[in-house]
Amino acid sequence: MSQKTDNQMLYKWDTIGHKKQLQQLEKEIAENNISHAYLFSGPKDVGIFRIARMFANILQCPNDLCHTCQDCKLIQSGSHPDMIVMTDNGETIKIDDVRDLIHKTNLTSYGKHRIILIENIERMPIEAQNSFLKTLEEPAGKTIFILTSNKINQVLPTIKSRVRRYSFYSVEDGVLKKYLQEKFGDNSDLDEIIQISQGRPGLAINLIKSPTILTEQRSIYNQIEFFLKKNNLSQKFMFVETLDQEPEQLELFFDAFSRYLRKLVYEYLSSDNHALKSRFTLEDIANLFESLEKTRYLIERNTNKKLALENFFLLTER
């Protein structure tokens, strides 16, 4: 058994937060109560797939995650014969990919388990999920599925009901800050980075490591502030065109906008005279927030992006 660390964890999960969930997983391992299928869900960039990988590694290693045995080495190099890992490459998982996967799960495994790790299972369209469901219902021998999702509402209920589910949440600001300070030292932008990250360590680390992403965040945030200050629909629509062409920018935009609205609410409640009080009531801001979330949801469901964003921007005019 591994040494207990001061966090009372049996294993070094190498992740921030999620203590409760990890302790529960450790309990299942200790009690040898492993399910044939797991679904870990929660926000992007909180380390869910990292945990899934670590969990798979613990299950495969005969020495409780030693990092030195053959299994650990093969997993680290991505060439373990009993691990099929489908990381999110931004592409849809097609029905043919699922068939291929089913074929692989039927081959004999070498070691303790055959583990199939799939990042963001919602990448499977409904028909692919349905076809995948059959393997979940009749798992081949020693196969264990570990699935993750950032968009749990896009996963079929029939899949959800056949897996052991774990929900993960964003990490507390204080915990995140302490971790970043310990790991990266002092950083004059740290408070801003914490604010932008909204409890997502993956994003915070990206912002620390890549100042260009931080600059981009700032510029889009300033752009939003500018847009909310006055009516200028044609400029807003031109901006929508640029967002429409770059999908990564879209996520940045939604994050920055919700951050800006949070700031507005805070200002509203804490001071009498903030810049936008003459333009928006507190109720307007709440409505904008709701519409922003709705727009994000619609776009995720493949609604026309441009149209949805233009409709949203109409609400920012007075």
Ligand SMILES: [Zn+2]
């Ligand atoms: Zn090992």
